[in-house]
Amino acid sequence: MTGEPWDASYHDGPAPWDFGGAQPAVMRLAAEGAFTGSVLDAGCGSGENALHIASLGASVLGVDVAETALALARQKAVDRGIKADFTTADALHLDRLGRTFDTVLDCGLFHSFDADERPPYVASLAAVTEPDGTLYVLCFSNEGPDTGPHPITREDLTTAFNPNTGWHIATLENTKLETRYHNNGAPAWLATINRT
Numbered sequence: 001m002t003g004e005p006w007d008a009s010y011h012d013g014p015a016p017w018d019f020g021g022a023q024p025a026v027m028r029l030a031a032e033g034a035f036t037g038s039v040l041d042a043g044c045g046s047g048e049n050a051l052h053i054a055s056l057g058a059s060v061l062g063v064d065v066a067e068t069a070l071a072l073a074r075q076k077a078v079d080r081g082i083k084a085d086f087t088t089a090d091a092l093h094l095d096r097l098g099r100t101f102d103t104v105l106d107c108g109l110f111h112s113f114d115a116d117e118r119p120p121y122v123a124s125l126a127a128v129t130e131p132d133g134t135l136y137v138l139c140f141s142n143e144g145p146d147t148g149p150h151p152i153t154r155e156d157l158t159t160a161f162n163p164n165t166g167w168h169i170a171t172l173e174n175t176k177l178e179t180r181y182h183n184n185g186a187p188a189w190l191a192t193i194n195r196t
Contacts (some may be wrong), residue, residue: 025138029190034134039103041053046069047076050073051073053175060084061101064089065091076110080148103134104136108138109139113170119165135195137189139152140186141187144187148182157191163196169191172191
């Protein structure tokens with residue numbers, strides 16, 4: 001999966017999912033102390049979620065395939081005086097980062113993968129998540145009106161993240177995912193998933 005199609009999303013102004021701030025669901029998790037230890041933001045885009053988490057004192061690495069998005073994220077970090085790292089990485093090969101994390105965030109990435117890409121992506125996440133670490137997945141849901149593109153079913157999540165793939169879904173709740181094209185956010189799942 002090359003970065004070019006994703007990179008193009010940032011060339012003519014903000015990407016559809018880049019509404020100018022951290023996702024409210026991520027901010028709520030952060031306020032509850034969810035992001036502990038070393039944190040990976042997989043598919044960080046222009047960095048809003050990673051920067052919000054880092055602003056609260058966490059050690060955060062944001063990764064993406066879109067170089068333009070990463071450049072925006074790095075500049076925001078400088079402008080805001082926030083210490084966060086951003087680097088290029090293929091989400092299907094996160095093991096190439098050569099390190100593991102206590103907490104991992106996937107905000108808007110899981111739903112971008114086709115069904116046949118999900119198993120290698122889930123394995124890639126497992127390779128960089130510490131045993132007993134926590135993964136938070138925020139993705140478009142198929143439940144509710146005005147759904148986003150590529151909505152995910154409850155079964156999609158429970159099939160992907162199960163004991164056979166090294167995971168246990170602790171909670172799965174309905175929430176919203178903000179975009180530039182949804183007035184009140186699109187229906188979304190917020191899954192709290194433990195690495196077994």
